[in-house]
Structure formats: C-alpha cells, structure tokens
Amino acid sequence: MSHTYLGSFSAGYGAGNKYKPPHVKDLEDWASGNLIKVVNVSDLPNVETSPKIERCEYVVSYNWLDRPEYPTILVPGSPPLWSPSPSMKRLKEDSGEYFRDPNAARYSRYPTEPMFRALLTLHPDANLSSFDIVGCGSTLGNLLRFCAGIERDFRFDIDRVRDTIFFIRKERSPTVLIPDVCGYGHSFPEAHTIWEPDVKGSASHQRIIQYDFGGLKFLVRSESDGYLKQAENPEKVEEKSGTDNHTLLEALRVTEESSSTVEPLRIEIGGRRIPQKAIFDLKTRAQETRRPIDMDEVYRRLWVNQTSYFIFAEHFRGSFEPQNIQPLCISDGISKWEKDSEALLKRYQATVMEIITETRSSATGKLQVIRRGSGSLEIQERVAGDNTDVLPHDLRNKW
Structure with a gap:
C-alpha cells in the first residue's frame, strides 16, 4: 500500500517530527x-441478517x-x-520520510474537508444527508481488526452532523511519519508506476x-496505489468553460473559516475518472523470507475499499524479475472472503x-473511540x- 512521500513538501510541514509508535501511555494521554x-x-448483540457490501459505486x-x-x-x-519494466530491475532500498495520513498532513485544520469539496x-x-457513515480505510479497517481479535492500538474521533456519523482518523500529530522505513514498498511503486x-x-x-452495508449507507475514502490501463474505460473531465480556479474556489469555501496557520484549500480541475474496477493495491516481499502473505489482512483491507486488483511483487535483495510481479484480479476472492467471514462481519456491523x-x-455528538492492544x-x-468540528460551517450547513 502506497504512502505519500514528503519530497519538497516536507520542509514546511514538520518533517522533523519523528514518529514514535503509540504505546499504552500515549493512549492514556x-x-x-x-x-x-x-x-x-x-457481548455484541446478534445480527440476524448476513451483512455484505451492496451497490458499490465510485463517487469522486x-x-x-x-x-x-x-x-x-x-x-x-x-x-x-501501472507501467512495469519488461526487464529485471534492481532497486535501492526505501529511504526518506512518508506521512501516515497525507490528508491531515497537508490540511490539518479539516482533513475530511477535501473529499467533500471534491x-x-x-x-x-x-x-450529503443520505450517508449514515463517513469513514476511511484506517478507521473502518481498525474496527474490523478489533472484531477479528487482532491486537492493535488505535484511536479515532467521532463527529455527528445531523444524522451522519463521521469516523475521523487521529494520529498523535497531523504530520506523524511512518517509522523505520525499509524494504521496497515505496521504491517499487515509484519505479513501476x-x-x-x-x-x-x-x-x-x-x-x-x-x-x-448492514442497512447503512457508507461513504469511504482511501488512498490508491494505481490503476491498470487494460481494466479501465476512462471518462475525461473537461474544465468548466468560463470558470477559472479562483472563481471555483470562492464558490466552494468560506475564507473566514481558515486558520492563520493553514492556507485555504485550493481546487483545480484536471485528470479523469478511473473506474473502481481498474484500481489496484500492491505489496512487495523478499523471496528469502519465505513468509506467506497474510491474505486475510489483504482481503480485509481491500474489502473495505472495494479494490479489484492486487499486485504481489517478490524480489531477491532488491532485484525484481518481471515473472515475479503478478497483477491478480481478486474480486472473486474478496466475495468468497466476505461469504466465509459472515460471523466477523456480523460483529463488525x-x-x-x-x-x-x-x-x-450524545448531547454534543463529539466522541472518540480508543482501543489498547487486544483490549x-x-x-x-x-x-x-x-x-x-469535522467540517467548516458552510459544509455542515449543506446537511
């Protein structure tokens, strides 16, 4: 799974704030x-139906x-x-600094705002009021891990806007970095996409x-590793005639909401819609470890964000042979996992x-969820x- 590389962005956004894994003391704080x-x-109540994801659609x-x-x-x-090399590539091991949460790092005041502006x-x-739950791969994935009995410290905030409940990812700081970056999980996608x-x-x-899912309508945001050309039918998006970016921005934001320490969000039009069926997630692994991929973890993650393809790339000391890089359509595997995981998904619901x-x-509608280890x-x-607040006033008023 890819993460945002700081690059030149790091200097102005606290790249020196080294991440330390959360411990019990941090969670108690x-x-x-x-x-x-x-x-x-x-102690969870029994769910009588067999919950499954239905009517999945790409939104924006x-x-x-x-x-x-x-x-x-x-x-x-x-x-x-996805643009793989036809010949073997020996890559340098990962280095540099990567944000755990690019949305919070790049727009800390309202990390959820960009998805609704888009x-x-x-x-x-x-x-907007038709959604029951607004979440992301991190918050929903952590709830699934809790229901599966997998040990993990996590926290996320909750905010209610009318009847819509927001699950808001919360790290120790907006610019927390991925610790001890190593391996080829970043250098590989940079070389092959x-x-x-x-x-x-x-x-x-x-x-x-x-x-x-389970009688509820979910809106889910996640980061994508890339897409496969052969699996897409691209939809071009033309810039609205007569509307420049400044005019569009003024129509979509309230400037007085901006913090003195955070620049207003700017919006530009460009790119094209790529269908969800063409999106892939990827993972690398060293051949010498001989440790099997935890496909349950893969299926849990890709079930949450409904990703159709999984690229698994094996390497020997950084050398990636084309025959060891396999894009796999795993839609059927996810469907089977969903069926086989009925008890887990009932607990999740x-x-x-x-x-x-x-x-x-709640009187305020502002809560938080905490889990320590396997507790x-x-x-x-x-x-x-x-x-x-999860969103500025002008957006909250659209509910």
Whole structure:
C-alpha cells in the first residue's frame, strides 16, 4: 500500500517530527474523556441478517498536488498508471520520510474537508444527508481488526452532523511519519508506476466510494496505489468553460473559516475518472523470507475499499524479475472472503451500530473511540477542550 512521500513538501510541514509508535501511555494521554461505553466482542448483540457490501459505486476522487506553499487538490485527478519494466530491475532500498495520513498532513485544520469539496465540485446537488457513515480505510479497517481479535492500538474521533456519523482518523500529530522505513514498498511503486501528463506534480490519489452495508449507507475514502490501463474505460473531465480556479474556489469555501496557520484549500480541475474496477493495491516481499502473505489482512483491507486488483511483487535483495510481479484480479476472492467471514462481519456491523447509537444519543455528538492492544473498545467523550468540528460551517450547513 502506497504512502505519500514528503519530497519538497516536507520542509514546511514538520518533517522533523519523528514518529514514535503509540504505546499504552500515549493512549492514556489521549483517553482523558469520560467513559461512555465499553464494547466487548463477546457481548455484541446478534445480527440476524448476513451483512455484505451492496451497490458499490465510485463517487469522486482527487489528487494532492505537491505544492509546499499552499494545499491544492486536483479534481477528479487520477491514480498512477501501472507501467512495469519488461526487464529485471534492481532497486535501492526505501529511504526518506512518508506521512501516515497525507490528508491531515497537508490540511490539518479539516482533513475530511477535501473529499467533500471534491464531491461538490463534480456533484453540486449531491444529497450529503443520505450517508449514515463517513469513514476511511484506517478507521473502518481498525474496527474490523478489533472484531477479528487482532491486537492493535488505535484511536479515532467521532463527529455527528445531523444524522451522519463521521469516523475521523487521529494520529498523535497531523504530520506523524511512518517509522523505520525499509524494504521496497515505496521504491517499487515509484519505479513501476507513472503520473500521467494531465496529473503531473501529484503526490497522492484519494478515492471516495459509496456502498450499502448492514442497512447503512457508507461513504469511504482511501488512498490508491494505481490503476491498470487494460481494466479501465476512462471518462475525461473537461474544465468548466468560463470558470477559472479562483472563481471555483470562492464558490466552494468560506475564507473566514481558515486558520492563520493553514492556507485555504485550493481546487483545480484536471485528470479523469478511473473506474473502481481498474484500481489496484500492491505489496512487495523478499523471496528469502519465505513468509506467506497474510491474505486475510489483504482481503480485509481491500474489502473495505472495494479494490479489484492486487499486485504481489517478490524480489531477491532488491532485484525484481518481471515473472515475479503478478497483477491478480481478486474480486472473486474478496466475495468468497466476505461469504466465509459472515460471523466477523456480523460483529463488525454490531460494533458500528453501537457507535452510532452512542453518538446519536450524545448531547454534543463529539466522541472518540480508543482501543489498547487486544483490549475492549472504549467509547468516550472527546478529550477535554477538544470541540473541533469535522467540517467548516458552510459544509455542515449543506446537511
């Protein structure tokens, strides 16, 4: 799975803030709000139906442009194109610094805002109140891990906007970095994908899809590794005639909402819609480790964001042979995993409903979810003094 490389962007956004993995003490520091409810997997109510994802649709996408002086998104953008080398390549091991959460790092005031600016740019009449849950691969993936009994420390915030519940990724700081970068998980995609001319200067591609699950309508954002040319039917997006980027921006934002330390979000039109069926996720592995890929983890992640292709690349000491790089269509595998994981997905649905119930009955609608290691899920009031809204007022007023 790709992550955003800081490059020239790092100097202005705190790249020196080295990431330290969260420990119990850090989570206790976070968890200063009053405890509302403890959720244990063994105590979850039974779900009678067999939940599965239905009516999945690509909604919109955007690229973060690598512009350190001001945050800019390109709508709809497009992901990197898979462009493998026909001959063996020996790559240098990963180096550099990468953000864990590119949206928070590039727009810390309202990390969720860009997805709705992008959505309303291409779909100005969208019914935002039709969504029950707005989440991302990180927040929903962590809930799935909790339901599967997988050990993981995590925290995310919750905000209610009318009847829509937002799950908001929360790291220790917006510019937290991936620790101890090594291997070839970054150098490999950089060598085997390209940003096409209409999206040159991009640093990250973010996709938003919608689907129904367990009687709820989800809106889900995730970062994409790239797309396969042979699997797409591209839809070109022409810039609106008579509308320059400045005019578009003024129509889509409220300038007085901007923090003195965060530049207003800028929006440009460019790229093209790439269908969800052409999107891939990738993973590299050293042949000498002989450790099998954890396909359950792969299926969980790709089920959440409904990614059709998985590229698995084996290497020997950084040498990647073309025959050891295999793009696989795993849609059928994900469907089988979904069917075989009925008990897990019932727990997942019940957990989401527990969070919804507590959030809708909360006076403020601002909560947080904490989990330590293999422990219970704790739903708490937001930490003292944290009344941060998920979106600026002009967007909240569209619900």
